[in-house]
Amino acid sequence: MKPLVCILRTDGTNCDLETYAAFAKAGAKCEMVHVNQLRSGAQKLSDYQILAIPGGFSYGDDIHSGKILSVELTSFLKEQLNSFVSAGKPVIGICNGFQVLVRTGLLPRGELGVISATLMHNDSGHFECRWVDLLVEKTNCLFTRGLEERVLQYQVAHGEGKFYTSQETLAAIENNSQVVFRYADPATVQPTMAYPLNPNGSLQAIAGVCDNTGLVLGLMPHPERFMEPYHHPNWRRTGFTEPHGLPLFRNAVEYAAKSL
C-alpha cells in the first residue's frame, strides 16, 4: 500500500504543489490538508504516515518567519503532533516548514513549545534565490540514507535562513550528529562560511538538521525543486543519473511503506 502523506497548508503556503508532486513521484499518495481541517477535527494527523510542511510564507511570515503557524500548531495541535512523532512517523519541513519546525521546538530538540534554535534574517540582509552545494553529513537521518558524504545541489530561496542557536545547543546537536546538511564549497567539498556559497551566514554552515531520532528533518534548501533532471540550472552541461531531490523523498516513502 502507498503511504499517505499529509501536505500541510495554510494561508501563504506556496510550495505545496511541488512538494505534493515530489512525494507522489517518490511513490506516495498525497493529500492537501489545511490547518483549519486539523483544528476543526475534519482531518486527523493520525490518519497519515508522513507529514510534510512545505515552503512559503505562512501568514506572511509576519513577526518571524513561520511564527504564526508555529503558535497555531503548538496552541491547538500539540497532542496530535506529539503522538505523530512518538509513533515514529517521518516529518519533513522545507524552508518555511523548517522555520515552523524550529519555532514549534520540534527541531532540533524535539520538545514542542520549547524553542532552542532560530532561523534569522540572512546576513546579507536580503532574500536570496540560488543553487547551492550541500554536503550530506553522516547521521541517523532517515531522509538521507545512502546519500551520506555526497554533495547534493538544491536551490535555496529565502530571506530568513541563518541557523542560529546557543553554544550549548550547537554543541549538543553537533555531538549528537543532528546536522544533516551543510553549505559547501564545491572546490574543496568542505563546509563554507563564504557568501554566496553559504547564502545566509548560518552557524557552522548548517543548512538542515534532524531530531535525535532522525525521523524529523528540517532544511532551508528545496529538494522538491530538483525532481527532474531538467530542473537543474545546468542540466544542459551536466548529465544526471538521478535528480538530487528524488532519493530524499523516496527514503521516507519506502520507510513508511515498510515500517508503518
Added chain:
Amino acid sequence: MTIQEVRVTNLPQVNDPGGDGLLHTIKTFLAIPSVSRIATARVYRFEGITAADAALLAQNLLAESIFQRYTVNQPIIENAAKLVEVAYKPGVMNPEASSIMKAAADLGISNLLAADSSTEYGFFGAVTDAEMAVIISRLLVNETVERVVTEKPATLLISGSPAATRIIPIRAMDDDVLMAISKDSLFLNLTEMRTIKEYFTALDRDPTDCEVETLAQTWSEHCGHKTFCAQLIVDGRPKEPLLKRLQDATAQAAHPLVLSAFVDNSGVMALYDGLAICGKVETHNSPSAIEPYGGAMTGSGGVFRDIMGTGKGARVIASTDIFCFGPPDMPAAEVPEGCLHPRYLLQRVVAGVRDYGNRMGIPTNNGSLHFHRDFRAKPTIIVGAYGLIPVKDAQKGRPQKGDIAVVVGGRTGRDGIHGATFSSGEMTHRTMDVNASAVQIGHAIEEKRMSDALLQARDEELIRAVTDCGAGGFASAFGEMGADSGVKIHLDLAPVKYPGLAPWEIWLSESQERMALAVAPEHLDRLLAICRSYNVEATAVGEFTGTGRLEVLYRQDPVCTLEMEFLHHGLPKRIMFATGKQREEQEFEPGPPADWGRTCAAVMGHLNVCSKEVIARVYDHGVQGSNVLPPFGGLTGSAPNDAVVLAPAPGKQYGLVIAHGLNPALNQIDPYAGSIWAATEAVSNAAATGADPADLVLIDNFIWPYPDEESLYDLDQAVDACRDFVQATGMPFISGKDSLSSTYRSRDGAVIKIPPVLCVSCFGRLPDVTATISADIKGPGSTLVLVGKRDISHMGGSAYFDLTGACSPQVPQVDLKALPAVLKAIHLGCQQGAILACHDVSEGGLLTALAEMCFGGAAGAEITIPEGHRADYFLFNETTGCFLAEVTSEAAAGELFAGVPHLVLGTADSSRMITIRQGGAKLFQIDTATLFEAWRKPMGEVFGA
C-alpha cells in the same frame, strides 16, 4: 483605552542586517559619514489588553530569547544620538496587524481590540539634525504612506461616520464650473462633462456624487481607452482607430492556437493535454512614482488578479518585471520637484515586486531594466503575469439573470480612491500632495489564499463569471460584469476595513486583493463554505437583474442609477489629430576607439547593458518547481539567458517560453523602427531558446506621453509597426494595454516627456522543454556563427553612441522579410541539437553577446571581423533579430543556415580571453574577467552586493 507597547531588538552579540543595510545606503548613496552604527527595533502596540498580556505576547510571539530581548512600555535602544520611529499613516492598513490579532487569539488573549507594528531606528555617531532630516526624507519615510511617530497614540482604532451622498447640481453648471470639478479628480474633458450634464438634464434631475464618479471612472483613459478607440486624423488624413488596427491584424493572422484575444483579462492560447496558457502585462507607473514599494506591490497584485480572473479562473505560474528609471547616480538636484530619486525608486520597486511575488509563490523569472535621463520625472513600471487554465474553463463567463453578485477577498477601505482617473492624468509637482490616497500597501497573503479558494471553486464548477477589482473597484468590476444583464448592488453589505466610508468611496475604492463573482443561487452556500475554509471572506452583495440598469443602494437608498447603455456607450467618440514633427537630424560619429579594452568594458558597464543578476536573485524564480531555464545560468550561475522556460505540469515535458523586448532610446528617436525593434527583440529572445516561431503570441504595452498631436503621431507610428510585424511574422497580439500619461508638468509649466515605451511581451508553447538550449558556451572547439541580417552602419540609440557622445537619427532597421526564415533556422538548429548555445544580439551588440556567452562557459573565443567594416560598429551595433550561435562545426553551420544571412566568425576555446582579429591581424584581446567585473559593477553598487 491604554495602549501597551512592546519593543523588540536583537541581542548585542547578534548582528542587525536591517541596520547594517541602512548604514551602507547612508554612506554610499547619501554620502553622510557621521553615522557610525544603526540599531533597529520593532515596536508593537496593543489596545484593549493589560501590560501582563503584552508581556505574554512578547515572550510567546514577538521576541525569541535566543537572539532577541524585549521591553514592555519602556524604551529599548539606549544611548543613541537620535531615535526615529517610522510607522504607516493611520488608515494605511498594515498587513502585519491581522497576523498579530490572529496569533494573540490563538494564544488565548481574547480582548485585544487592535494592534499595530512599526520600526524604530537608533542612530549612533555625531549625526546632525540636518543630516537626520535628509536621512528621514530620502530613505526612511515616504510621506505618502508613512510618518515619523513622535508620541504614543491615544488609540489604534479608526472611527468615523460616513458622509451622506451628495447631489452634484450639474444642470446649473457652466463650462468653467464643469471643468473646475473635473480637474484633479475626474480628469474628463469639456465635451465629456457636457455629455453628462445633458444626460441628467434630459432625466430632469441632478446626479449623485456616486453617479458622476462612476461615469468618470468608466470613461477614464485608463478604463475607456479613449485614445486607442478615437477616430484619428494623421497629418490631415483619416486613419483607423489604433485598437481596431491591432485587433484586425490579430484577426487576419487567424492563429490556430489562440483561444481568446483582447476580450478577457488576459489573452489565452492552447498548450497541450487540455490545458491553456494565458498572459497579461500591466503598467503601474503613476502609483509607483509616488510610493514605489506599495505601487509595485499593487502592480504585481493587480496583474496576478487579471490571470486569476481570466475565463473561470487561472492559476498564476510566472511573473515578469520590466522597469525604466532615470540613472541611479543622478545628482539629487536634477530630480524634478515632486518626484522621487531614481535610485530610491529602483530599490523600492524591486522590494515591492520581491515581497509580493515571493510571498504569493509566483516565480519572477524574466525581466529587464532600462535607464534614460528622461525617466527622472516618472518611471515606467511594467509587470506581467502568466497562467495555466483548463481549456474548458478558458472562456469568459456571462452572468445570468438571478445570479448572485459576490465579493471575495480583502475588505474595502479608502485605498486608491481615484486610481483610475489618476492614472489617466499628467504627473505634476502637485501629484504627491493631491493624490496621496491613490496608493496602498499590498497584502500578498490575502491574494494567495483567495487564489487557493477560487481555484477549488472553479474545479467544483461553482463560478459562472469572475473578474478582478482593479482600477475603479466595484464600479468597474460589477459595471462590466453586469453590462449586458444589469446589476443591483447593496453597498452596505460589503465588508469594510473601518467605519466612515461614504457610499461612493465604497463603490470606487481600489482596495487590493478583491475579486467579483457571479454565482448561481444554488452554488452560493458551497462557494461561501469553500472561502471560509481558506480564511477568505466572501459576501453576497447583490444580484444580476436583467433590467439593463446599474443600480447601487446604500441602506435601501439609491445612490447610483444609470442605464448600462449610457454608461458603456454614452462616451462621445473622440476625433483626435496627429501631426508629425521635424525630428533632430543631427549626426555625429565617434572616432575609432583609442583603447579597445576600456571601450569594451565601458559598453558592458553601460546601465542598459550591465548585469541585473543581483535583482534576479532577490526574486524567487524557482518556486512552483517548474523552472527549466533560469534567468541566470552557466557554470557560475551568473550568465544571462534570453528567456525563461517553464514546465508547469509536474512530470510533463511540455511547457512554455516567456520573453520580452523594448528599447525606449530607439522609440524616442524613431517610434516606428523602435517598435519593430521591440517586437523583434521579444520573439528573438524566445527563439534563442529554441522555441518554434509558429507557436508564439504577443502582448503589447504602450507607455506613452500624454497624446498631444506630436506624441499621438509617434503612437500611430508604433501601432503601424505592430500591425506590420504581425503581418510579416503571423504572430498575433492577444492582449494589450495603453498608459498615456508619461508627461510631467512642473510648477513653471516646463514639460518633460518621458521616452515613449512600447514593450512587447512574447509567450508560447513548447512540446518538449528538453529540446531547449541555454546561452552559455559549451565548447571548446565549437564554431561561432552570426545569424541574421544586420544593419551595421546604423548606430543611433546604441549604448556605444551614448558612451562616446555620438548621435544619429539612423537607428538599426530590422528586415522583416528576412526575419521569419532566420527564426525558423534557429528553431530547427536547436531541435536537431546542432546549436549548442545561442544568444540574441541586442543592447551592447555582438561583443556583449559573445562575452555573456563566454562568462557562462568559463570560455574564450577568437573571432574575425570581415574587412571593410568599422570594427567598433561591427562589435557594438544593436540590430536585433540576429543571433550568435555556437554550432558543433563549420560544416553543420553551413548546412543549417543555408538560405539565411549568416557569417562564421570563429571558434570558442577555453582561454577565457576574447580575441578579435581583422584584416589578417590581431585587433585586440581582452580577458573575460575584466569584462565581467565591469558588467557586474553598476547594479552591485546600487544593491550593495
